[in-house]
Structures are given as structure tokens and as C-alpha cells.
Amino acid sequence: MSERTRTGGASREGLSEEDVHRRLEGRAEILKAARARYSTLASVLGARSWKRQLRARPELVPEWLRHAPDVTEALERTLRRAELEAWPEDTPVLVSARELAERGSRLSALARRRLASLAPVSGAPSLEADLPRLDALVRHPAPLALAPGEVLVFDGQQKWQASPNISPLVLLLLLTSVWLLVFAMLADALFDAGGAALLLMLLTVVPWLVVAMRSGRAMLTSERLVWKPMxxxxxxxxLASIPTGGIHLDPRLLNxxxxxxxRAEVRHLQDAPQLAVLLELHRQAPxxxxxxxxxxxxxxxxxxAVLREGTERRxxxxxxxxxxxxxxxxxCGAAALQALTGTATALPVEVEWVLEQLRWLPDTEFDACVARMVEATGGQRWSAWDASYREGAPVWQEVRITRGDAVLTGGVDWSRQAATERLLRSWPRGA
Known part of the structure; x- marks a missing residue:
């Protein structure tokens, strides 16, 4: 039996390119067209300005996805037939098919890397799953303006606040000028004491400029976290998409x-711990x-306030x-937060932050939440009919409430003065 008869194909001398194309029934042409699409997409995703380029080619990903099933089928059939019929290794179509498979693997890894820079990923890389998700994330940048019905909850400031009139371009030019001056002074090994002092000052300013350029503005709304970097x-x-364990705080860098x-990386925010806690609160019930x-x-x-009971002062x-x-x-902030949400946290929770956010709730729910927090933290709850308040010093100086031998003293700031006086007037007279 001849080589051609045993393999169902052709010998090296007898297998022509026309034979291969005829046996593949148009699949060779599908693979050839796919190479151009793979190359274009890889070139766009590999560029430094890949997001801008992807937006400029809105047809790129949909076109790739539209042809993907045919390309996958053609590639599998070509490689399987080449193996069954023992095609020579240098058969042009076989070489192209294997090259396309390698390009696909590299493109898959590149797309996954780009996607991971924007959002959490899991599972094995898949171009059919990763590309549409990546395209959607890039094509729809976050609007800064609040949508109808969206409410601003928290507006965070960067750690080292630059003037709002300084644009990113000005900061960049300033940073470049400072570094050029530093390098020029370092190049002069004989600068005097005054030059050394100036160099020290510049080296102090440069880190501030770097941090300022990497920082920005963080807004927490009723629906989302918005991060606008400089x-x-x-x-x-x-907020609905943030899972348990999806909030990570770096207290050293305030990130x-x-x-x-x-995925959002809020950098160098002065109120980073508070933002992390508020995110934890607003991502879940209540x-x-x-x-x-x-x-x-x-x-x-x-x-x-301070609670005094005998010699104990809390x-x-x-x-x-x-x-x-x-x-x-x-x-007891962590315990208070867990009493509300049922979720333990390692975040540095301040009780005041939690209480202030509870004010978004109706009064009955507010009172119920405070009661749970009091029970979980070993606090106290006094009824206005059991406690006594007598007017004396202004409330911004001292609010003194007693019940038996226990005394609760504190002072409110000017923004709470009117509300405090109104509340105390509503207490039962003679209390």
C-alpha cells in the first residue's frame, strides 16, 4: 500500500497547496483572513494608548467576535486533518494554522492582562468572554455628573491638597523643571552650601509633586464610587457589585x-480610612x-461625650x-459595624462615622440600629423620662445629662447647636 493510500492523503511530493485548499473547503481562506484581524487587535491592545485606540475602532472587537466561531472551527478541523493525513510539517496552511493558534494564545494573555487592569478577573483566559467585557469597560467611561436620583454621600480630598486652579499639565511641567534642576545641580560636584540647601528643598518638593499627580478626587454616591485621578x-x-472582602485599605499610603x-485604586486620600468604612456600610443592608x-x-x-459611673470614666x-x-x-467601631451588617471587618472604624451614616435611614430604623449597636458595644440607652437635663451652660460648652449616679457630659459644635437645643426642649418637663 502506497503512502498516499495508507494516510488517505498524499505524500510530500504529491501534496499540493491546491489539494490542501480543496480538502479544507474554504477554511484556509477563513484562517488567512483571521490572521489580519488577530494582528490588528494585538497591535491595538499592545499599544500604550490602547484604550484610546480601541475607542477609535469601535468595530474591531464586534468583528472579531462575529468571526470567532468560524475561525475556531476552521482551526480545529485544519489541525485535526493535518494530523490524520500526516501532512508535511512545512505545509503552508499547516504552518499558518499553528502560527494563528500561537497568536491566539498571546492575544488571550494580552486581553486578560488589560482586563485585569480595569476589573477583577477569575478563571482561565477566554477571548470570547474577556474581549466583550473589556470593550464595554473601555467604551463607556464613568460620567462625573450625578444621574437623576443619585445622591452625593461623601466627597474625599487628596492627602496633599493642590490648588484647584493648578492643572495636571502645569504640575507635570513643574515636576519636569524641578527634576532638570536637580540633575543640573548634581552634575556640578562643586556647588556651595547655598546650592546644597536648595537641592535639599527641591528633593523635599518633588515627592509632594509626585503624590499630587497620582492623587485625585473620590466621590461616594448612593449608587457608586467615582474616582477621578489627577x-x-x-x-x-x-456599590451593588462590591463583594465581601472587596474593599482594601493601605493606611500607610492612604490608598x-x-x-x-x-477596579478602582484611590490613591493618597486624606480620608482614606473613612472612605473605606463608608463603602463597607453603603454596599450592603441596612x-x-x-x-x-x-x-x-x-x-x-x-x-x-464622656460617661462617668462612680470612678469609671468612658x-x-x-x-x-x-x-x-x-x-x-x-x-468599638468594628463591633458596631458588625452589629449593623453582620459582617466582620478589619477596617479602622470610628463610631461617629457609622452614626452619621445612619442618618440616611428613617427614624424608626435609625433607632433600631442604634439599639443594636448599644447592645453590641456595651453602651447605654437612657429614656428621656428616666434621665435629667437641666439648663445651665450653653450646649456648645456642655450638655450634662444624669441618671441616678451616672453622668453623661459633652459639648456640641455650632452646626449642631440649634438641633440640640430643640431636642432638649422636647424632653418631658421636670425631667
Whole structure:
């Protein structure tokens, strides 16, 4: 039996390119066209300005996806037939098919890397799954303006606040000028003491400029976290998409990383710990979506206070209401948050942050949440009919409430003064 008869194909001498194309029934042409699409897509995703280039070619990913099933089928059939029929290794179509498979692997790894820079990923890389997700994320940048019904909850400032009139371009030019001056002075090994002092000053300024350019503005709304860096595009993470464990705080650098439908890296934010805690609160019940109403509870005054019982003295936060006052001790923020959400956290939680956010709830829910926090933290809750308040010093100086031998003292700032006086007037007379 001849070589051609045994393999069902042809010998090296007898197998022509026309034979291969005829046996593949148009699949060779599919593979040839696919090579151009793979090359174009790899070139775009591999560029430094890959997001801009991808937006400039809106047809690129849909076209690749439209042809992907045919290309996969053609590639599998070509490689399988080449193996069954023992095609020579240098058969042009076989060489092209193997090269296309390698390009596909490299493109898959590149697309996964680009996707991972924008959002959390899991599982094995898959171009059919990763490309449409990547294209959607790039094509729809986050709007900074609030949507109808969206309420601003928190507006964070960068650690080293630059003037709002200084643009990123000015900062970049300033940083470049400083570095050029530093290099020029270093090149002169004989500069005097005055030059050394100037160099020291410049080396102090440069880190500030670097941090300022890497920082930005973080806004927490009723629906999402919006991060607008000084340089780069804004990023928005829907609160509903943030899973348990999706909030990471670096207290040393004041960075917050959030992994949700998108990934946001909030850098060098002065209020980074507070932002992390508020994200944890608003991503889940009972506060998830509570701020959409846009109304905060008014009949409450929250202020720092000290509870004295005998010789024991405990600092904390007082919560004054029309029907009484609650006290939560200092240093129990994590327990208070867990009492509300049922989720343990390692974040540095301040009780005041939690209490202020509870004001987005209706009054009955607010009181129920405070009661849970009091129980979980070993605090106290006094009814207005059991406690006594007597007017004396102005409330900004001292609010003194007693029950038996226990005394709760504190002072409110000017913004809470009117509310505090109104609440205390509503208490039962003679209390």
C-alpha cells in the first residue's frame, strides 16, 4: 500500500497547496483572513494608548467576535486533518494554522492582562468572554455628573491638597523643571552650601509633586464610587457589585482599592480610612440604597461625650433623640459595624462615622440600629423620662445629662447647636 493510500492523503511530493485548499473547503481562506484581524487587535491592545485606540475602532472587537466561531472551527478541523493525513510539517496552511493558534494564545494573555487592569478577573483566559467585557469597560467611561436620583454621600480630598486652579499639565511641567534642576545641580560636584540647601528643598518638593499627580478626587454616591485621578480617566464602581472582602485599605499610603464590576485604586486620600468604612456600610443592608431619598434624619444630635459611673470614666459618642439619649463607647467601631451588617471587618472604624451614616435611614430604623449597636458595644440607652437635663451652660460648652449616679457630659459644635437645643426642649418637663 502506497503512502498516499495508507494516510488517505498524499505524500510530500504529491501534496499540493491546491489539494490542501480543496480538502479544507474554504477554511484556509477563513484562517488567512483571521490572521489580519488577530494582528490588528494585538497591535491595538499592545499599544500604550490602547484604550484610546480601541475607542477609535469601535468595530474591531464586534468583528472579531462575529468571526470567532468560524475561525475556531476552521482551526480545529485544519489541525485535526493535518494530523490524520500526516501532512508535511512545512505545509503552508499547516504552518499558518499553528502560527494563528500561537497568536491566539498571546492575544488571550494580552486581553486578560488589560482586563485585569480595569476589573477583577477569575478563571482561565477566554477571548470570547474577556474581549466583550473589556470593550464595554473601555467604551463607556464613568460620567462625573450625578444621574437623576443619585445622591452625593461623601466627597474625599487628596492627602496633599493642590490648588484647584493648578492643572495636571502645569504640575507635570513643574515636576519636569524641578527634576532638570536637580540633575543640573548634581552634575556640578562643586556647588556651595547655598546650592546644597536648595537641592535639599527641591528633593523635599518633588515627592509632594509626585503624590499630587497620582492623587485625585473620590466621590461616594448612593449608587457608586467615582474616582477621578489627577492624571487619567475617571473610574466608577457600582456599590451593588462590591463583594465581601472587596474593599482594601493601605493606611500607610492612604490608598483604598475597590474590586467590584470595575477596579478602582484611590490613591493618597486624606480620608482614606473613612472612605473605606463608608463603602463597607453603603454596599450592603441596612444602608444600601438608603441615601437615594436624599433626606437625612434631622431630629438627632451626635457629639463626643464622656460617661462617668462612680470612678469609671468612658469616652465615646452620644446620640441625642427626642425620647432619650444613647451612648456608645470609644474604640468599638468594628463591633458596631458588625452589629449593623453582620459582617466582620478589619477596617479602622470610628463610631461617629457609622452614626452619621445612619442618618440616611428613617427614624424608626435609625433607632433600631442604634439599639443594636448599644447592645453590641456595651453602651447605654437612657429614656428621656428616666434621665435629667437641666439648663445651665450653653450646649456648645456642655450638655450634662444624669441618671441616678451616672453622668453623661459633652459639648456640641455650632452646626449642631440649634438641633440640640430643640431636642432638649422636647424632653418631658421636670425631667
Amino acid at each position: 492624571l487619567g480617566e475617571p473610574v466608577a464602581v457600582p 483604598v482599592r475597590v474590586d467590584g464590576a470595575r 444602608l444600601r440604597g438608603a441615601a437615594r431619598a436624599g433626606v437625612r434624619l434631622g431630629d438627632v444630635a451626635i457629639y463626643p 469616652p465615646g459618642q452620644a446620640v441625642l433623640r427626642p425620647d432619650g439619649v444613647a451612648f456608645l463607647p470609644e474604640g
